[in-house]
Amino acid sequence: MPEIVPFKAIHYNPELLKNADKLICPPYDVISPAFQQQLYNSSPLNAIRLELPMEADPYQAAALRFADWLQSGELQHDLTPAIYPCFQTFEDNDGVSYTRCGFFAAMRLYDFSEKKVLPHEKTLSGPKADRLNLFRKIKTNISSIFGLYGDESKSADRVMKSFAEANEPLIDAQFQGVRNRMWRITEPSLVAQFQQSLRERTVYIADGHHRYDTGVNYRNERAAANPSHTGEEPYNFILTYLANIHDEGLLIFPIHRLVHTLASFDITMLRIALEEHFTLTDLHDRAELKRFLDQEPSNYTYGMVTSGSVVGITLKSDPETLVDSSRPEVLRDLGLVLLHDLILGQLLGISQEAMAKQSNLLYVHDDHEVFEAVESGKVQVGFVVKPTTVEQVLAVSETGEAMPQKSTFFYPKIMTGLVFNPIG
Numbered sequence: 001m002p003e004i005v006p007f008k009a010i011h012y013n014p015e016l017l018k019n020a021d022k023l024i025c026p027p028y029d030v031i032s033p034a035f036q037q038q039l040y041n042s043s044p045l046n047a048i049r050l051e052l053p054m055e056a057d058p059y060q061a062a063a064l065r066f067a068d069w070l071q072s073g074e075l076q077h078d079l080t081p082a083i084y085p086c087f088q089t090f091e092d093n094d095g096v097s098y099t100r101c102g103f104f105a106a107m108r109l110y111d112f113s114e115k116k117v118l119p120h121e122k123t124l125s126g127p128k129a130d131r132l133n134l135f136r137k138i139k140t141n142i143s144s145i146f147g148l149y150g151d152e153s154k155s156a157d158r159v160m161k162s163f164a165e166a167n168e169p170l171i172d173a174q175f176q177g178v179r180n181r182m183w184r185i186t187e188p189s190l191v192a193q194f195q196q197s198l199r200e201r202t203v204y205i206a207d208g209h210h211r212y213d214t215g216v217n218y219r220n221e222r223a224a225a226n227p228s229h230t231g232e233e234p235y236n237f238i239l240t241y242l243a244n245i246h247d248e249g250l251l252i253f254p255i256h257r258l259v260h261t262l263a264s265f266d267i268t269m270l271r272i273a274l275e276e277h278f279t280l281t282d283l284h285d286r287a288e289l290k291r292f293l294d295q296e297p298s299n300y301t302y303g304m305v306t307s308g309s310v311v312g313i314t315l316k317s318d319p320e321t322l323v324d325s326s327r328p329e330v331l332r333d334l335g336l337v338l339l340h341d342l343i344l345g346q347l348l349g350i351s352q353e354a355m356a357k358q359s360n361l362l363y364v365h366d367d368h369e370v371f372e373a374v375e376s377g378k379v380q381v382g383f384v385v386k387p388t389t390v391e392q393v394l395a396v397s398e399t400g401e402a403m404p405q406k407s408t409f410f411y412p413k414i415m416t417g418l419v420f421n422p423i424g
Helices: 033-042 058-072 125-138 155-166 188-197 209-225 267-274 286-295 335-347 352-357 367-376 390-399
Strands: 010-012 075-077 084-091 097-108 145-149 171-175 178-182 203-207 237-244 251-253 256-259 278-283 301-306 309-315 361-364 381-385 409-411
Touching (some): 145 209, 155 188, 209 237, 256 335, 267 335, 278 286, 286 309, 301 367, 335 381, 361 367
Antiparallel strands (some): 251 409, 256 381, 301 381
16 A cells, blocks of 8 residues: 655765775664764764764754765765665574565655554654754655565565576675665666555554654645645655565564662562462573573563573463553553563562663663673663564554554664665
8 A cells, every 4th residue: 555666866876885884874763872983983974974963963964964975976866766675684693594685665654544554663752853853954864764564475575586686786785793785676667566566565664663753744844835745745755664574584583671770679579479470480591591482382471580590481370460451452462561561560660651761671682681781780680571573563553552662673773874865
């Protein structure tokens, strides 16, 4: 159902793209101040200087810099509208290699009420105001949203892979262990196959909810100010990376929970409280915990790591009696909801506000970090969780509900700086 169109991308010139690993960066919302400085130091042309400038007026700085790079030729416009396949090759935490295949296109913006594009997270006003200021000044999508669609026939995947086998990539860049390769497809008959693959599909936002909401707000703002608005102007579309949910390289990594600075934390009392509703299995190490989580079919299975102990936890009680009854059924089925409502909330006394502010709770992507943080004494207890599944993301999206904070980590992030989309 969502309309996608080829677009005339702006990108670094071919000479600069030979060293694109120095030019690309992750999206703004995963960049710490220290990492921001590191990216600044990597190149005076790194996309961080557009995505997240360090100047006092970041929006004006980004706009002036973008115009300067275009005028001096560091950036250039493609002359022909194109679809841009992008493959990311990476390894998971256990060293297994994957390649996720997707493509960049300009996707028409829809209100969520139209049910053509669906979210699974709530958005906050602060990040949306920040991105809207950038949109207004630079009039370009600097980073893309990440959307999922379901096509069991894999028609677009076959087109991309066939084209990639026969053509050298426009970009081949390594960044933090991930190989990013991008091609450009302009042939109308091939572009039409990409469009057809989305014709009867819904797009689910995997990443970039704030950017998508900002795109809708910017479209509405521009349309209201344009007496000749037709609906076909570039601001009616947003830069989107689309991947098939049936792609073998589409992975969601878990986001583990670390509990710290609780005044009344007592591991003995926590174990006693857990035993009322859970079966507790004492384990030896990270490897045994990983096997435990892999083998347990229940969504309500976790690992608990404390100083000197590793415990597997599986629910034995009826989850219906333990999860907030006001939550919709699709959320009550999520293991993270039970973890937050019962273990973190009721048993450990961490409020929803404290979770949101990370007053007593931190989030990490690698279970190695859980063990290291506990061992160092920085945290009191770590909870290792199973990854959210793509099916769960889609189910929640379909109902219009939102998942708990930090429910999904689609890895790797879509790199900023591969292509930019002018929106006028």
